[in-house]
Amino acid sequence: MARLEKDPNVKNRPFLERLEFALSGISAAWRSEASFRTQIIVMIGVLLALLWLRPAAIWWAMTVLAIGAVLAAELFNTALEHVIDHLHPEHAAKIKIAKDCAAGAVLVLCVAAIALFLILLMQT
Numbered sequence: 001m002a003r004l005e006k007d008p009n010v011k012n013r014p015f016l017e018r019l020e021f022a023l024s025g026i027s028a029a030w031r032s033e034a035s036f037r038t039q040i041i042v043m044i045g046v047l048l049a050l051l052w053l054r055p056a057a058i059w060w061a062m063t064v065l066a067i068g069a070v071l072a073a074e075l076f077n078t079a080l081e082h083v084i085d086h087l088h089p090e091h092a093a094k095i096k097i098a099k100d101c102a103a104g105a106v107l108v109l110c111v112a113a114i115a116l117f118l119i120l121l122m123q124t
């Protein structure tokens, strides 16, 4: 297996190339994860609702943070799944706990984001 930390062709590339790696990760998650696609579509709906409701700037800031947190957690969850499936494709009780916890982290942030949106609706 290639050791990436010693490979000058992979580590510490220029900013634009690292940006391309990051966008490629987002694109891979979009293609492989139905939940990531659902979250993005829901988030677009939430942003359209904000455009219509025109709440105070603080609500925009909190909503954008909540959206970013949910999508970032889903990307971490997807990253973890890929690493685990590559390193240990077999069924294992510990892997179930690891994957369930990662999915639980996404769920916690989704519930918090939904709660934030409901509070916003009650305030406007």
Ligand SMILES: Nc1ncnc2c1ncn2[C@@H]1O[C@H](COP(=O)(O)OP(=O)(O)OP(=O)(O)O)[C@@H](O)[C@H]1O
Binding pocket: 033, 035, 077, 081, 088, 089, 090, 091, 092, 093, 095, 096, 099, 100, 103
């Ligand atoms: N190798 C494994 N060993 C034990 N349980 C596993 C394993 N792979 C998956 N599971 C179980 O199946 C669930 C779903 O698996 P996985 O996370 O790979 O699929 P997913 O549909 O992409 O999930 P998510 O909606 O969280 O992205 C896990 O949360 C875990 O409970």
